[in-house]
Amino acid sequence: MAEDLMHNALSKSRVFRFAPSPNGLLHLGHALSAILNHDLAAACGGRFLLRIEDIDPARSRPEFEAAIYRDLAWLGLNWEKPVRRQSEHLGFYAAALERLKAMGLLYPGFLSRGEVKAQVQAHEAIGGVWPRDPDGAPLYPKQERGLDRDEALAWISEGRQHAWRLDMDKALALAPASLGWSEAGAGPEGETGVVSARPERWGDVILSRPDAPVSYHLAVVLDDAEQGVTDVVRGQDLFHATSVHRLLQSLLGLPAPAYRHHGLVPGPDGRKLSKSNQDTGIAAYREKGLSPTGLRALLAGYGFVFH
Template identity: 45%
Template structure:
């Protein structure tokens, strides 16, 4: 099996040292295995994506010495594919519309009878307020969610992890999904698909076999592996790496312009300097 991985930045800000580490690590692992490294632009959120950030991302990656196989894939070119996959899944009867806003979820899970508020990979775990609504009842402004009560079967999937913090085989259980994740969003208002739904379709469409990313996304693997299984898509192997943090120990975010690759370049750093900064 050919080793195929990808780097998938969002064009909503500059690449920083954390992005550089993830991209370089994935690129190095692919080349060492004689495999392929693909580049995808995750521009699901058209309200925040900017072409100038995409151009900067491509320029920074090339400057780092990263090359990719095949054309750049953009999620915005595949919105119809996501919608069709969503309709196919809805035909199974496990998708429902949800009108709840974040404040509604916060109010529902804060009620005295709900007990301790639980957080999952996507924030507060949804209590199932709209689970009774049929798919045909969807209205403009609704999100679409997967009903885990209907989707979880007797047979459940698993995934393999090779990252240092979670190495081994991990079972995806109905209990974990219902108590630690909640009914996942498949599409948000104004967007063709949610992050989790889109990336499993993207990875399958481009033949990705290995997903290499930061350890902060480890728990998201349970959602994504379940969606692969539910959609009949091939599984992938995961490798969640350490995060690059600032001097205070906080992980880097796009607002950390001081750590932007473009700033290091402007200050005279070389690609080898960047590799040394991130421990490569």
């Protein structure tokens, strides 16, 4: 009896979440992540949370948020209330950002995308190889890391556009050499088990910019910790970003969830699904008369297994 009670207590302590952005309609890939999180939570007697990642005011729309609730309810998923909305916690994120600044880990980057592109093109024109992140984007130049503090503050006071970037070298110096995570799923190349984090592959990532007070990388680790999330189940497209998340968790003394990255649902052209492709939206399948059970069967046809 005592062992059963202990097992139940441990099971109920597991917390899963689905965290979409209201910048478009949910597609089949979102349905897969939502269902997996919901079913895994139910299977272990855990909790299933819904979080609205509306930190980008330029792209977030109330009609898309309403559609998220409608689509998930149609799928038969139940989530705890109230729902956490990132836009209601800007002070929470700002405090963490100030903490990282106080640690001397952030610097303002003033280069525009055009200026960075010009540097990359000039370097490659003479045969150089510019380092790129796992998504293929060129890394931000390091020249502003040592910018005079007073000069930088003067530029900011003058209204110059800037983004706060993480000095990756300084951050890595404070992180344990054994930084990694527990992977119950698999990465794009089959990585599983204990995975070593390689945040340096992302260079000096942005943690805050003028049009978004906090980046996805920082907000997601803060929210997961604040909500007690124990299991992060999401698509393989975020597998490499986990390295940055583990670094930020280490710097801020946040707990590390267990991770499980699942395969991606291919679009008609074989590439990753996009919210811009309405034909693969959950609403489109519903309007065609497909049932929630039928949608699960459709996903199962791609090889995904539900619990």
